[in-house]
Amino acid sequence: MLFRSTSDRPEELAKCFDFVEKYLLEAGIKSKRFVFNDKLSLYVGRVTKPAVLLCGHLDIVEGRDEQFTPRLEGDKLIGRGSLDMKSGDAVLIEYTKNNFKTNENFGLLLTGDEEIGGINGVGSLVERGYGATEAVVIPDGGQSHLNLVVKEKGVLQLAVIAHGKAAHGSRPWDGVNAIGLLNNFLPKFENFFTPHNEHPDGHWVTTCNVGKIEGGLAINQVSDLATAHCDIRYTERDQPEKIIERAKSICPPEIQIEVMFNEPMFLADPESPTLKHYRAAIKSVTRNNAKIIFSHGSSDARFFTVNNVPVIISQPTGEGLHGPDEWVSVKAIEEYYKILEDFMKRIAA
Numbered sequence: 001m002l003f004r005s006t007s008d009r010p011e012e013l014a015k016c017f018d019f020v021e022k023y024l025l026e027a028g029i030k031s032k033r034f035v036f037n038d039k040l041s042l043y044v045g046r047v048t049k050p051a052v053l054l055c056g057h058l059d060i061v062e063g064r065d066e067q068f069t070p071r072l073e074g075d076k077l078i079g080r081g082s083l084d085m086k087s088g089d090a091v092l093i094e095y096t097k098n099n100f101k102t103n104e105n106f107g108l109l110l111t112g113d114e115e116i117g118g119i120n121g122v123g124s125l126v127e128r129g130y131g132a133t134e135a136v137v138i139p140d141g142g143q144s145h146l147n148l149v150v151k152e153k154g155v156l157q158l159a160v161i162a163h164g165k166a167a168h169g170s171r172p173w174d175g176v177n178a179i180g181l182l183n184n185f186l187p188k189f190e191n192f193f194t195p196h197n198e199h200p201d202g203h204w205v206t207t208c209n210v211g212k213i214e215g216g217l218a219i220n221q222v223s224d225l226a227t228a229h230c231d232i233r234y235t236e237r238d239q240p241e242k243i244i245e246r247a248k249s250i251c252p253p254e255i256q257i258e259v260m261f262n263e264p265m266f267l268a269d270p271e272s273p274t275l276k277h278y279r280a281a282i283k284s285v286t287r288n289n290a291k292i293i294f295s296h297g298s299s300d301a302r303f304f305t306v307n308n309v310p311v312i313i314s315q316p317t318g319e320g321l322h323g324p325d326e327w328v329s330v331k332a333i334e335e336y337y338k339i340l341e342d343f344m345k346r347i348a349a
Helices: 010-026 082-099 119-127 178-190 240-249 273-286 301-305 330-348
Strands: 032-036 039-044 052-057 071-073 076-078 106-111 135-138 147-152 154-163 207-215 225-234 255-263 291-295 311-313 327-329
Touching: 010 039, 010 082, 032 119, 039 119, 052 082, 052 330, 076 082, 076 330, 082 106, 082 327, 082 330, 106 119, 119 301, 135 301, 135 330, 147 273, 147 311, 154 178, 154 240, 178 207, 178 225, 178 255, 225 240, 240 255, 273 311, 273 330, 301 311, 327 330
Parallel strands: 052 106, 052 135, 135 311, 147 291
Antiparallel strands: 032 039, 039 106, 071 076, 076 327, 154 225, 154 255, 207 225
């Protein structure tokens, strides 16, 4: 079945949830639905906090039409969502179908809003007591089943709003152009961040990307309002409050800063007993040592670390997530299933 389950196609997301729900029900496994602000989630579990929670998201990012027709080239399954993260979802769902009736120690949570923040999925369910006591498994990062993510950057998104004075475009001296105010301010703000060519290896520094700029109503009018949306990814060396404070300290009266999104880093201890179990599972299945890595992106893992629950982030090997040629290795999907199976046995023991 093909589902173009992007956040702007709620009917396709609903069909995807229907498919999973029916697939599990045919195996005699009942699930529970949740809806928060029109965003769907699905939970399978005997209790709200099992020992292990398997967690994934069914929503994917948009792309060109042809990207939603998957194709197989050798070992590569190519298509939108193949890596991020429907291959991981498939493993979690299949493991649940094969083991839920005989193993009371795990649950499955699938959400539909991770790509737009996760607040109405995992965020809302964690607030209502859902989680795990031993570990959460999220196949949503690392780009290899041999990698184990132990750090993800925090996310701070700011709106920089410039207020000018409208006037006719033929008489710019009668107005104050908000776009010009914004253009003058942004380079000063970006100077707070390390230039790309000065980054250390691995780029583990706080970054800022001006991803969207809006301003003006007509070409023959001096704009009285302009807004820039800044996406900041910060490391443990920075604090979002300090970044906001620095930004406001250089604002002229015509510029204001509004916080749109502020979510913490994800941090995990690779030497914790839980992650050691997972590293041992990787070694047992693949004969390779797990590689400990950091991620510049963010995931739903951050919601669980607030309660000090160890989170395992790894996924089948692939590349190009959110890109035009996203792919995942079929062999890696099979090995990832075996790693999960091995890890669950170790946790049970």
